[in-house]
Amino acid sequence: MTMTATSLIVGHSPASRKAIATTIKGTDLFRQILFSADSQEAFSQLKKHSVDMVFCDLRRLTGKAVDLFKRLAKQEEWGDIPVIAFTPEEDEATRIRGLELGASDCLSFTASAKEVAAKARFLLKIKERFEQLRSSRAQLAELALKDGLTGLYNRSYFDATLEKEIARSQRSEKSFSLVLLDLDHFKDVNDNYGHQAGDRVIQTAAKVFADSARNADVVCRYGGEEFAAILPETSTAGARIFSERIRKKVEGLDPVSLGIGKPITVSIGISCADFRHPITMSELLENADRALYTAKNRGRNRVEIFTPTKRHPPMVHFPAYKGHAVAFA
Missing domain, CATH: 3.30.70.270 (Reverse transcriptase/Diguanylate cyclase domain)
Structure with missing residues (x-):
């Protein structure tokens, strides 16, 4: 997988954002890395950029962190974006809570770039498949509304x-x-x-x-x-x-x-x-x-x-024609 993806790092402190960025750069998967300090800033970035993956600092499970997961899941255009949360190695409870909230995976801050790359590569492939399925579904829905001969709506x-x-x-x-x-x-x-x-x-x-x-x-x-x-x-x-x-x-x-x-x-x-x-x-x-x-x-x-005051010729309806219009030559 070439470096074409864009990632977003969400972390409350500059130090945590820098630590996550160092690891992500080591994966050689992301062409662009964006940063935000909280969920509000994160959604501002999501609106401006096409983000493929979110990495977040989950050392503190604050209300803003919970809001991030909930809004990502709720918004259709962002629902397929995978989220990898970083937690302290010994904090099993936070990792479990992160997964329950909707994180795609939870990793320790000590995880190597190689491990993060393996997880990210797998999640990006899943995201790509979901996007292909959604596109196919949209095309089928569009075809159902189109006339086969002309391409106009039916x-x-x-x-x-x-x-x-x-x-x-x-x-x-x-x-x-x-x-x-x-x-x-x-x-x-x-x-x-x-x-x-x-x-x-x-x-x-x-x-x-x-x-x-x-x-x-x-x-x-x-x-x-x-x-x-x-x-x-x-x-x-x-x-x-x-x-x-x-x-x-x-x-x-x-x-x-x-x-x-x-x-x-x-x-x-x-x-x-x-x-x-x-x-x-x-x-x-x-x-x-x-x-x-x-x-x-x-x-x-x-x-x-058509004008109500204008005299129009009498209509000639054909019983075999199921619709409002009459049959013409």
């Missing part, structure tokens, strides 16, 4: 996020917009050019949608050739600008590069959640659906905004 994530955004909008008293996007005549693409071409079209359109969004926006594949975007703190005017930009980009895609013989267009419906008028998730989706249906009914390749 319907489940969309539903959960929309509910949260409605609640957040009410708390913060800030409106937001919901945008539904549906590729026009997509069935013809699959029928005439095959499903591989259809997949290319969906993937390319999805990239246009994602690239057009801000960091705060949430873009999802809603189902089939339909997509949805949640735009926090965005008025219908802002949502229209976003939607028109997307519509023009999709219209400008090169059909030859997609393996099809005609341009792709998208119809877009917008609804706004005005915090002054509480709205349910179902109502918001239905309003966006109505606007989208209006866009389809008026010739496609256009953006429509």
Whole structure:
């Protein structure tokens, strides 16, 4: 193991910190050694630096020492950091208490650098494995929320996020917009050019949608050739600008590069959640659906905004479709 790790020494006296540092330097494991006199200073260092291991002087089991162990165990980002405590050789009670509090190991101040290195190397390997497991778990969790074809968030994530955004909008008293996007005549693409071409079209359109969004926006594949975007703190005017930009980009895609013989267009419906008028998730989706249906009914390749006073064409629902949106071509 090369000298790439960072350690933190916690000791109440300069003498104890120096003694521990001398031993640690002899292990040839740590590129950087940080120092703190108490738990408060230790947590300040932990916030500033990526610490791989903590060494502490446990000659006096004070309240601050106990606080160090408890807070390390409690904080998720620090919970995997191994802690080696140093105690007087004859003080078995303190060593046992240190282990009970959460120390990874307790060593005597007389321990050699070779012994400390063996313990530290073992604990660092365990820490590395925990980090790999956590990373794998996070990746799996992320994959469960993503659409396999486009890499956008999926319907489940969309539903959960929309509910949260409605609640957040009410708390913060800030409106937001919901945008539904549906590729026009997509069935013809699959029928005439095959499903591989259809997949290319969906993937390319999805990239246009994602690239057009801000960091705060949430873009999802809603189902089939339909997509949805949640735009926090965005008025219908802002949502229209976003939607028109997307519509023009999709219209400008090169059909030859997609393996099809005609341009792709998208119809877009917008609804706004005005915090002054509480709205349910179902109502918001239905309003966006109505606007989208209006866009389809008026010739496609256009953006429509739902307004309660505006006359929208009657909806056509398909019993086989399980969701709020209607089926379009």
